[in-house]
Amino acid sequence: MTELPHLLVKQIMTNTMVTCRPDTALEEVARMMSDAEVDAVVVVNDTGDLVGLISQFDLLRLFGQDLSRLRAETCSVKDLIVIGPEESAAAAAQRMLDKRIHRLIVIDKNDSGTMRARGVISVSDIIRRMRPSEFAF
Numbered sequence: 001m002t003e004l005p006h007l008l009v010k011q012i013m014t015n016t017m018v019t020c021r022p023d024t025a026l027e028e029v030a031r032m033m034s035d036a037e038v039d040a041v042v043v044v045n046d047t048g049d050l051v052g053l054i055s056q057f058d059l060l061r062l063f064g065q066d067l068s069r070l071r072a073e074t075c076s077v078k079d080l081i082v083i084g085p086e087e088s089a090a091a092a093a094q095r096m097l098d099k100r101i102h103r104l105i106v107i108d109k110n111d112s113g114t115m116r117a118r119g120v121i122s123v124s125d126i127i128r129r130m131r132p133s134e135f136a137f
Helices: 026-036 056-060 089-099 123-129
Strands: 040-044 050-055 103-109 115-122
Touching: 026 040, 026 056, 040 115, 050 056, 050 103, 050 115, 089 103, 089 123, 115 123
Parallel strands: none
Antiparallel strands: 040 050, 103 115
């Protein structure tokens, strides 16, 4: 197993992700999460640019509301914490710890400054690659 500081985000990130449009009903977003067995959905606009993220926790905050009437844009997190594919996995781990979050969207920025999601790196992705000596107990 490779030491975490020497791994790049692109080497351990999950390349496949579930996406939806801002106008997708949250009821459909919840179904997508369940069907794909994921805990977050990436929100992209018509041109594929990253505009937000919806996690299971975001949906839980809406408990008791009619999710068929609400759209992804109403509850997606728009102030995203992201990381580039060439950054280190250790940097990703530190960013998640600092921001107290469970995942980062891996992005490429295009010439116009908009972000394209390439994948997701989660706490689980990092933990699976850590050596026992890297756990500080």
